[in-house]
Amino acid sequence: MAWNEPGGNSNNQDPWGSGGGGRRGGGGGDQKGPPDLDxxxxxxxxxxxxxxxxxxxxxxxxxxGGGRRGGFALIWVGLVLLLxxxxxxxxxxxxxxxxxxxxxxxxxxxxxxxxxxxxxxPFDRKFQANVTRERxxxxxxxxxxxxxxxxxxxxxxxxxxxxxxxxxxxxxxxEGSLQHATDSAVxxxxxxxxxxxxxxxxxxxxxxxxxxxxxxxLDNYATGIIVTQVNLQSAAAPREVQEAFDDVIRAxxxxxxxxxxxxxxxxxxxxxxxxxxxxxxxxASGYRDAVISRAQGEADRFTKLVAEYxxxxxxxxxxxxxxxxxxxxxxxxxxxxxxxxxxxNLLYLPLDKMxxxxxxxxxxxxxxxxxxxxxxxxxxxxxxxREMRTREAR
Numbered sequence: 001m002a003w004n005e006p007g008g009n010s011n012n013q014d015p016w017g018s019g020g021g022g023r024r025g026g027g028g029g030d031q032k033g034p035p036d037l038d039x040x041x042x043x044x045x046x047x048x049x050x051x052x053x054x055x056x057x058x059x060x061x062x063x064x065g066g067g068r069r070g071g072f073a074l075i076w077v078g079l080v081l082l083l084x085x086x087x088x089x090x091x092x093x094x095x096x097x098x099x100x101x102x103x104x105x106x107x108x109x110x111x112x113x114x115x116x117x118x119x120x121x122p123f124d125r126k127f128q129a130n131v132t133r134e135r136x137x138x139x140x141x142x143x144x145x146x147x148x149x150x151x152x153x154x155x156x157x158x159x160x161x162x163x164x165x166x167x168x169x170x171x172x173x174x175e176g177s178l179q180h181a182t183d184s185a186v187x188x189x190x191x192x193x194x195x196x197x198x199x200x201x202x203x204x205x206x207x208x209x210x211x212x213x214x215x216x217x218l219d220n221y222a223t224g225i226i227v228t229q230v231n232l233q234s235a236a237a238p239r240e241v242q243e244a245f246d247d248v249i250r251a252x253x254x255x256x257x258x259x260x261x262x263x264x265x266x267x268x269x270x271x272x273x274x275x276x277x278x279x280x281x282x283x284a285s286g287y288r289d290a291v292i293s294r295a296q297g298e299a300d301r302f303t304k305l306v307a308e309y310x311x312x313x314x315x316x317x318x319x320x321x322x323x324x325x326x327x328x329x330x331x332x333x334x335x336x337x338x339x340x341x342x343x344x345n346l347l348y349l350p351l352d353k354m355x356x357x358x359x360x361x362x363x364x365x366x367x368x369x370x371x372x373x374x375x376x377x378x379x380x381x382x383x384x385x386r387e388m389r390t391r392e393a394r
Contacts, residue, residue, distance in 0.1 A: 091118050092126065099164045100128040111165055127168045131161045134228060137178060142238060143187055149195040149245075151235045155207075157182055157214070158229040166224030174223040181217040185210050196252075198235050207232045 093116055094100050100112040103125040119126050140154040159178065161167050171177050189209050190198060198206065211230040218225050237245035309316040 086121070089121060091116065092128070093117075094128065095130075097130050097132040098128055099131050100126055101164050101168045102126055108165065108169060127164070129161060129164060129167070131164055134158055134160055137175070137182070139179065139182060139186075141183070141186075143190040145190055145195045145198055146192055147194050149237075150241065151190075151195060151198060151237055153186060153190055153198065153235045154233040155182075155186060155210070156231045156233070157227060158231075159225050159227050161224060162226040163224035166222050168224075170222040170224065174225060177221055177223055178218065178225055181214055181221070182210075185213040185217060188213065203232045203235075 092100070094112055094114050096114045098114065100117065102109045102112060102119050104120075105123060106125075109124065135158070137157045137159070138154070139157070140152060142150055142152050144150055157178070167174050189206050193202060193206060196202075207230045210232070211227055214230065215227045218227065236242075305316070305320075
């Protein structure tokens, strides 16, 4: 049977376990029930009053003055808790590698260094960051080179916060601005560089140029960021055109190889040709000097001969005639056979000696032969015809 059914034994079946509990509200019976909430609240107030030096209240009596003191105690407890929470948020520690920027009523107030500090929220706002730690940012994208080739350029930017105040106040998203500035700087540098330089030895120079241009952008924006290093990694062609890209690379290597071979051949032929040309110039110069010297000697000889001729014409003509005939006859291949009486003369032509003499005549100087023939044709004409007949008779 339930404890609250009619006829049940309420003394044994009361779930509150209290046989003599307080009386129920305005009824007149001694009906038993659960404890009174007012009595429980008064006991809590008495315990709080005891903690804060108040007097405990007796049995079930209530007093308006005791209720007010209990309410004040609860308010003080709440205030103390709020003060503890506020102090826990207001007091902060800045590490040795950090700085903190404090804004008061939305305006810059101060920059705080390492140590124990306090600020006053909600009037103040605090931005705390590590200003010595080196941060990094990586990017990779497809770019167009100066010779209109598409390549993928991966790079890493390392940076630090140089001015926390500018980092917090001047730009809404300074790291986002860093990414946009990096993209602009890299595209400008790659767009003004040939593909070969981007892929090979030009990466180091490009990294320095990107760093300089990127730092100039960040300084113009006053982001409070300093770039410490820019690393351009190995660039490559996009995967979609990698095969065609490799074909272009091989073709350029073949072109360079052919150029090297042509330069090697030119380096071997050109000096040889220059040597031959120089040798011909030297031979021509020597021949010119020889001809000029020979002509000068002949002129001097003729001048001296004229002087001797004026002194002794007969002897001089005889001597010139004999020398000329001897020189002419020694160089000719014709043999004249005469009889005892000067008749039946026979001209004999030995062909073998003529061939040998021709080859020797080609090696000899033509100026000597011409001068000798000239003297042989000119000087005998100056002789007297009677003397010529006398010589022919001899």
